[in-house]
Amino acid sequence: MLSINSQWILCSVCGNKTRNRIREDTILKNYSLYCPKCKQETLIEAKNLQITVIKEPDAKTQSRKKAILPVPAGFF
Template sequence: MSTFDEKWVLCPICGAKTRLRLLQRTVLLHFPLFCPKCRKESIINAQNFQIEIIDQPDAKTQC
């Protein structure tokens, strides 16, 4: 039985712990991360425990 390093993903908005854990070899691309505390969603990339937040423009309203 081998042990893996794992870390909880923290919300980039409020800093609370989310329900997602990462292993060191986990790779996420354009992943929608939802925070149950602040109820916001962020799009992230993750690799080697490094998390990058992808800025998304707000939806434009139609006239």
């Protein structure tokens, strides 16, 4: 049987684990991630265990900004 890596999605605001887990073959687009600890909601994308936070556009700019979160060493 093939072993697939998985990890918990961490909150981009407080850094704690959320209730969501992704595998290395998971692809998320415009996923609304909720953190039960800080009660914040964040829009994310995920591919190949790389989480990208999507920042909502301001009233002045119409482009989306992305920030790539690093995966902690020894996390797997």
